[in-house]
Amino acid sequence: MSTTMSGARILMECLAREGVDVIFGYPGGVTLPLYDVMYDHHIRHVLVRHEENAAFAASGYARATGKVGVCCATSGPGATNLTTGLVDCMMDSIPVVALTGQVSSKLIGSDAFQEADTFGITRSATKHNYLVRDIKELASVIHEAFHIAATGRPGPVLVDITKDVLMGQAHYAPVSEIHLPGYKVVTDGHAGQIRRAAQMMWEASRPYVYAGGGIIAAGAHDELRDVVETLDAPAVTTLMGLGALPADHPNWISMPGMHGSYASNMGMYECDLLIALGVRFDDRVTGRLASFAPHAKVIHVDIDPAEIGKNRTADLPIVGDAKKVLSKLARALRELEPSMAAAHAEDRKAWWGQVRGWMAEHPLEPVFSTDEIKPQHLMHEIDRLSGGKAIVSTDVGQHQMWAAQFIRFNAPRLWLSSGGLGSMGFGLPAAIGAQMAHPDKTVFCIVGDGGFQMALPEVATLANQGLPVKVVIMNNGYLGMVRQWQDLFYQNRLSAVQIEAFPNIEMLAAAYGIKGRIVEKPSELNAALQEALDYPGPFLLDVRVSQFENVYPMVPAGAAINEMVLAPPKPVPVPAQ
């Protein structure tokens, strides 16, 4: 096949070859030629209401499927609006390809209408980016972008395409190979290192598995389970790794970190071997780095060599794809089991006793009240309705932490949350992306009253597409996490955190032609959630929860991971205004 066609059509051909089925985007002046081709193309286009949300929706789609998400925006403001979503993908290693229009080659540098230096602006927001000024390069660049986004440590790739390239005509033949001589990805993992890791694991008395988003990115959940079961070690999964090990697995403890469980964090502190798999020793996990896992040797498996030794020195580094490495590691563990397992079996048994003791001592338990809906109660109910199976997207803040603590996930790619960047406004568009990918799955979008309003324009997209997302607004009238810090560290001087004038959600939903409900009484919570779930279309549920609840346990910023604040201090009333 080889014909002459426009740049815009070449672009769509390449997207089709990459298996793209949906683009989240917003049109504009310079992308007119592209949208003209989209008009009767089989690839669906979802019109979002703000470009930032196109990137978040593509991210949600990618997180829920493992496929590359695609978003599209015009030049200038369209492209600059994408950047938050791209940085979010960068921080969480999410494969997304962003397509942006650029002013015509001849106009570049002239401060033309809607011109912005997208290539320069997104340099640090992407894993790699391109500016295409020559139509002959277009097809290869698109395929390179998808390859870079999806392989190695996944990430966002932006392709900025000038209007003359989109409009120009060129001979097109499908690209048979691409050349990226500098793009080297080590996937296999060093055989000797893997064997030594297996030895270290059998030699340990207090082994502890610390697994993260890398497991999910690599699709290595079965291999992780195999390793955990073979060694019979306690395992924690990070915020990005929730679902990497089923929550109903007996070896799963919970999430570690700033709002992790007591047992998770104590295990991190007391273990003598930390088996770090697809994690990056984020400060929200480690607390004060100098006192993180002070007694432990560290095995660190990661696809990105730069992550190894970045924050914590690894005693045994393994660069490679988690799926391949863990599969070999499980085999090595089994080979060594007959000769090595017995030596420290008693120690490991005692270690389990210790871990179980911590779990019993301070379990993560929901709080209930008959007077008001406790946020933990809300998450507990959603957990019950989900049964470990629903897709849950969240925004950022208190609700995110409670959701992570109380909603359990028995499979990967169900939990969609902005981890590294912590961008509010993520939840709703991410849920839209996930529901587009999985039209038949239950998708809960849990947001705060702050983040919901950041993504408010996307209620229109939800209604427009008729997506049956269950938007649960945990409404406490405050930017709760910031309020919590002002409460704990700024003498409860509540500065600019009260969210007044929150819209009446029933009227708001009605204005968009969808369903909404406000629920205030604990006794009605169940029925309200069930109503949302049973309703076949989009549903906005405004859940009024206790206003001054704080998230615990909490490792204060700069504290060591075992220095948790466990109990809420007495609630302090808001000073009279």
Add this chain to the structure above:
Amino acid sequence: MLMTISLLMENKPGALMRVTGLLSQRGYNIDSLTVARTLDPGLSRMTIAVDVDSRLRGQVIKQMNKLVNVLQATDLTEASAVLREMVLLRVRATQENRTAILKEAEIFGARVVDSSVEGFALEATGDSEKLEEFIAVMETYGEIEVTRSGMVAVSLEAKKLRLAPPIPKTHGDPVPR
């Protein structure tokens, strides 16, 4: 401490921006940076001197290697390598000290590239330490103006360049429409 990095990269638009952007993004201070074409016009060689804690040197190289257009990033700080810099220096000379300046320049192996009644323009190459001394000496003769090239380096050990092979695009037929 100053770390010396030799970088071989594809000569693509934005290549320099990616390198400098990455360094500033990660909080490393660039002391000097030179870039020019190699024998292969599609490739550029960059020599970068970065002020960085010595424990972070490995991390800097790993970050550099993550750039898609970088073919090879090498740490020459403690490797067997020749490091050179050039300085172009204008010095005001008086009738009295002209000969002394020339003598001194000769000691440093500097060449006179321009001579006028006002003084000389001198060109010197060497390692940075030697050039510092040269500049210090010239300063004693009067007002000087200095332009330094930044460091260029060549490794004395042949390091095999490992390139990723072409990637076949083995897609099935496009989705039927």
